[in-house]
Amino acid sequence: MRKLCTLELLSTRRINQFGGMRKVELELLVSSLKRAAEMREIVDLSARVSGLIGDMNCLMGINCKMKNLSKTFDRFLEKIIDDHVKNKQEKTQTKDFVDTMMEIMESGKGEFQFDRRHVKAVLLDLLIAGMDTSASTIEWTLSELIRHPQVMKKLQKELETVVGMDQMLEESHLHRLEYLDFVVKETLRLHPVGPLLIPHESMEDCVIDGFHIPKGSRTIVNVWAIGRDPKKELPCIATRAPDGSTGGFTTGALL
Numbered sequence: 001m002r003k004l005c006t007l008e009l010l011s012t013r014r015i016n017q018f019g020g021m022r023k024v025e026l027e028l029l030v031s032s033l034k035r036a037a038e039m040r041e042i043v044d045l046s047a048r049v050s051g052l053i054g055d056m057n058c059l060m061g062i063n064c065k066m067k068n069l070s071k072t073f074d075r076f077l078e079k080i081i082d083d084h085v086k087n088k089q090e091k092t093q094t095k096d097f098v099d100t101m102m103e104i105m106e107s108g109k110g111e112f113q114f115d116r117r118h119v120k121a122v123l124l125d126l127l128i129a130g131m132d133t134s135a136s137t138i139e140w141t142l143s144e145l146i147r148h149p150q151v152m153k154k155l156q157k158e159l160e161t162v163v164g165m166d167q168m169l170e171e172s173h174l175h176r177l178e179y180l181d182f183v184v185k186e187t188l189r190l191h192p193v194g195p196l197l198i199p200h201e202s203m204e205d206c207v208i209d210g211f212h213i214p215k216g217s218r219t220i221v222n223v224w225a226i227g228r229d230p231k232k233e234l235p236c237i238a239t240r241a242p243d244g245s246t247g248g249f250t251t252g253a254l255l
C-alpha cells in the first residue's frame, strides 16, 4: 500500500498534474482576502485555510461532495467510488487518486489482492493525513509571521524580489524562495503536526543513542522535543537561514 502511494498517488508527476488546480484555488483565496482587506473586514484565517485545503483535496477526488453527504464514512466513500465508476467513460480531465486506484484494482496488477475495501481505506487515510496537517501548518506559519512582523517584512521583500508585485507566486518560483523555505521549516520545527509521529515498530534489533531497541519494539519519536534540543544538530531541518543567521521565531535570530 505504501508503494502504491509513493509510486502512483503521491509521486512528483501526480502532484505536478494538480498544480493548475492548486493555483486556481489559491488565487480564489487570495482575491477574497484582498477584498476583505479593502473592506477592512475581519477574516477567520483558520476557517479559510481549512476550506482551501478541503477544496484542494476535493478536486483531487479525495473528499468530493463530503459536505452534502452521508451519515457514515463508509457510505460516503462508497459513493465516491460509484461516481468514479459511473463517470469513467466521459472523463477527459486528469485522472485523480480514485481513478488511479480503480485502474490498478481492475487491472489485477496490484501486488496483492486489491478490492473496494482497500480503495476506501487508502482514501480515508489520505483524507485524514492530508487535511489537518496542511491546514494547521499554514495556520501556524501565518500566526508566527503575524507575531513577528520583522520576519514578515523580510519574507515580503524576498517575494517582491523573486516573484514581483504584479504576478502570482507559481510553484516554479519555490526553489528560489530560500527564506520562505526556512520560515516553513522553522514553523514545522516549532509546531510539528505529529509531535510524536505515528508509532513505529523496529524491524530488527538496533541501538539508538546507546539504548538497545529489541526487534518488534513500539517506538515513539518525540519530534517536538528533538526540534527544541539545543545540543542536537538537525541535518534535515534548516537551523540556519540562507544568510547565515541561526535560531528561529523564538529568538528572533531568523532576521
Ligand code: HEM
Binding pocket: 002, 005, 125, 126, 127, 129, 130, 131, 133, 134, 137, 193, 194, 197, 198, 199
Ligand atoms: C504540511 C503537510 C504535512 C505534514 C507536516 C505531514 C506530516 C506527516 C508526518 C509527520 C507523518 C508521519 C511520518 C512517520 O511517522 O514516519 C506523515 C505520514 C503520512 N502522511 Fe503526511 N504530512 C502532511 C501532508 C500530507 C498530505 C497532503 C498527505 C496526502 C494527501 C499525507 C499523507 C501521509 C501518509 C499516507 C502518511 C503515512 C506514510 C507511511 O508511513 O506510509 N500527508 N505525514
